[in-house]
Amino acid sequence: MASLKDLRNRIASVKATQKITKAMQMVAAAKLRRAQEAAEAARPYSERMGAVLANITQAIGGGGDAPALMTGTGRDDVHLLIVCTAERGLCGGFNSQIARLARDHIRRLLADGKQVKIICVGKKGYDILRREYASMILERVDLREVKTLGFANADAIARKVIHLFNEGGFDICTLFYSQFKSVISQVPTAQQIIPAAAGSTAPEATSGGNAVYEYEPEPGEILSDLIPRNIAVQIFRALLENAAGEMGAKMSAMDNATRNAGDMINKLSITYNRQRQAQITKELIEIISGAEAL
Amino acid sequence: MAEAFKFELVSPERLLVSEQVESVVIPGAEGEMTVMAQHAPVMTTIKPGVVTIKTAGGKEERFVVFGGFADILPSGCTLLAESATHVNDIDRADLARRIQEAKEDAADAKDDESRSKAEQFLSQLTTLEGALLPA
Numbered sequence: 001m002a003s004l005k006d007l008r009n010r011i012a013s014v015k016a017t018q019k020i021t022k023a024m025q026m027v028a029a030a031k032l033r034r035a036q037e038a039a040e041a042a043r044p045y046s047e048r049m050g051a052v053l054a055n056i057t058q059a060i061g062g063g064g065d066a067p068a069l070m071t072g073t074g075r076d077d078v079h080l081l082i083v084c085t086a087e088r089g090l091c092g093g094f095n096s097q098i099a100r101l102a103r104d105h106i107r108r109l110l111a112d113g114k115q116v117k118i119i120c121v122g123k124k125g126y127d128i129l130r131r132e133y134a135s136m137i138l139e140r141v142d143l144r145e146v147k148t149l150g151f152a153n154a155d156a157i158a159r160k161v162i163h164l165f166n167e168g169g170f171d172i173c174t175l176f177y178s179q180f181k182s183v184i185s186q187v188p189t190a191q192q193i194i195p196a197a198a199g200s201t202a203p204e205a206t207s208g209g210n211a212v213y214e215y216e217p218e219p220g221e222i223l224s225d226l227i228p229r230n231i232a233v234q235i236f237r238a239l240l241e242n243a244a245g246e247m248g249a250k251m252s253a254m255d256n257a258t259r260n261a262g263d264m265i266n267k268l269s270i271t272y273n274r275q276r277q278a279q280i281t282k283e284l285i286e287i288i289s290g291a292e293a294l
Numbered sequence: 295m296a297e298a299f300k301f302e303l304v305s306p307e308r309l310l311v312s313e314q315v316e317s318v319v320i321p322g323a324e325g326e327m328t329v330m331a332q333h334a335p336v337m338t339t340i341k342p343g344v345v346t347i348k349t350a351g352g353k354e355e356r357f358v359v360f361g362g363f364a365d366i367l368p369s370g371c372t373l374l375a376e377s378a379t380h381v382n383d384i385d386r387a388d389l390a391r392r393i394q395e396a397k398e399d400a401a402d403a404k405d406d407e408s409r410s411k412a413e414q415f416l417s418q419l420t421t422l423e424g425a426l427l428p429a
Contacts, residue, residue, distance in 0.1 A: 041308035048304060048372055052365050056337065151306035151377065216324050216338040222363065225339050229362075229376070236306055 004279070007272040011265060018261035024090070025254035032183065032247035038149065039180065039240040046233050053230060059219050067224045069162065069231070072195030073171045078115045080138075080170035080194075081105065082161065084177040084238050085125030086246040087144045092253035094178060094186060094246055095124035101188040102176045106133060117170055121157065121239070138164075149243055154236030161235075162228050165194060177238035178245040184252050186245035193234050196227070297331035298350040300370035303357060305378045310357065311347065318371060319346040320364050329364075329371050336366040341418045344381065344425065345373065356381040358426065360392065384426060393419050 002010070057070075083102045085095045102118075102125070109116050118133060120126035121141040129137065141157055143149070161173060173194035178186040215222060296316045303311040318329045321343025327336075345357045362375035379385070396416040403409035 038307070042306055044302075044309045045304045045306045045374060048302075048365070048374055052337070052363070052374070055365075154306075155376075212335065214334060214336045216322060216336060222337060222339055226363065233306060 004272065004275060007268060007275065011268045011272065014261050014264050014268065018258055018265065021254045021257040021261060025251055025258060028091075028247045028251040028254060032244060032251055035240070035244040035247050036180075039237075039244050042237060042240055046237050049226075049230055049233050053226060055213065056215075056219055056223055056226065059213060059215070060223065067220075067227055069165065069194055069227045070196050070223070073168070075171045076114070078117065078170040078172075079109050080117045080119065080161070080164065080173040082119045082121060082157070082173065082175045082193075082235070083125045083129065084175070084235075084242050085120070085122035085128075086242065087123050087142075088246075089124055090253065091246050091250035092256075094249035095122075096128065097186075097188045098176055098178050099125050099128040101190060102129065103132070105174070105176075105190060106136075119157070119161070122242075143239075149236075149239050151232070151236055154239055155232045157235050158228065158232035161194070162231065170194075175234065175238055177242050180241045180244040180248065183248040186249055191234070191238070193231055196230070299331040301347060302370070302372045303345065303347075303359075303375060303378055304372065305375050310375075310378055310380075311355075314350040316348045316350055316352075318348070318373075319344075320371075320373065321345065321359070322364070329366055332368045333366050333371070335368065337363065338366075339363045340373070340375070342415070342422050343418070344422070345375075345378075358384050358422070381426070389419070389423055389426070393423065 081102055083098065085098050089095065106116050106118075116133070116136050118129060118137045119139045119141065120129060120137055122143065123140075126137065126140045139160070143153060146153055164170060165173070172192065175191045175193050177189060177191075179189045181187055298314040298316055301311060301313065301315040301318050302309065316330070320327055320329060320338070321340050323339040323341050326343075327338075340359060340362050342360045343358075345359055347355045347357070349355065357375075357378050357380055359373070359375040359378045362373065362378075365372045365374070393416065396412060396419050400409060400412035400416050403412050
């Protein structure tokens with residue numbers, strides 16, 4: 001049985017932990033709001049981009065001059081996986097969920113005899129995947145020093161990917177990230193970005209209706225300019241969703257931790273009080289029986 | 295007074311402008327163009343340059359954009375800029391950095407086509423810098 005002093009120390013330490021988790025939860029809540037705003041602010045761009053892209057593909061009509069980034073190489077031997085995770089832990093199952101999805105995907109590809117290459121964005125995913133697939137990891141993008149995610153960050157990644165594609169480094173590129181559904185629900189998602197999956201440009205050409213566009217320069221030229229940018233936009237969106245998701249997951253994880261600490265404090269206090277009472281009773285009995293003996 | 299139309303300037307980070315305007319001057323890849331209401335549908339890429347907006351109230355605003363493209367319809371105009379800043383907030387160091395990068399790109403270019411592209415981009419940037427400095 002722990003002594004009273006031990007119990008007092010335990011309670012004090014759990015209280016300190018609770019203060020920390022509480023503070024982390026509040027920080028995450030504040031950051032979540034900012035991340036959500038950033039994600040929402042970026043939405044118009046990607047929506048317009050989708051609409052314009054749909055318009056222009058319609059105009060070209062899948063002709064022969066569509067760039068390879070869109071049509072693919074026609075093979076599917078080498079797969080590139082971009083795994084986006086958080087830079088920091090303590091956010092529940094957030095990172096491991098994304099990593100698990102990626103790992104399942106890798107296993108399936110390897111079983112089919114495909115070659116797999118990985119680019120890790122974020123430290124946590126790298127730490128998890130490194131254990132099994134260290135030899136496949138081409139690169140690790142570190143965003144730890146980045147305070148606010150900018151388009152430039154995504155653009156840098158996109159440029160690397162496109163460069164690799166042009167060198168014939170891979171045939172199919174899939175992006176792994178966590179879709180931000182709500183504060184308590186983040187859905188790990190795999191999205192094929194090269195070649196552009198048929199469904200991803202689905203939003204119909206709404207803005208233009210059936211307007212006949214003039215193109216300046218030629219549609220093919222615009223498209224070859226547009227597609228790389230679209231890839232950067234997709235990556236940017238994934239990063240922003242991830243940032244929001246991470247904060248959401250962290251907030252609920254820290255909320256749980258705070259509650260657990262509260263429960264623990266309650267239990268420890270009850271034990272402490274019981275034990276103190278028992279000691280007082282024992283002392284009283286000793287005094288009384290001593291007095292009776294006289 | 296000219297008819298007003300809806301103009302939107304969007305960068306990946308946020309929506310910068312969304313209002314009724316009289317005219318917009320866009321630095322198109324094949325020359326500057328002024329867009330007014332009821333413009334024929336055009337889609338064009340844009341080069342680094344200054345976008346001048348004349349709002350319905352008659353105010354004039356200028357934004358610096360670095361590449362992107364414009365989607366012009368009779369009912370409105372959407373400009374998707376790779377990055378856009380208000381002319382008053384332009385950071386000269388940032389511009390200098392971009393020019394430096396463009397120079398490196400031009401120097402690194404392997405074949406003629408990409409080199410001429412990079413050099414074109416560089417000259418567009420330096421023109422832009424020249425246009426901005428006295429401002």
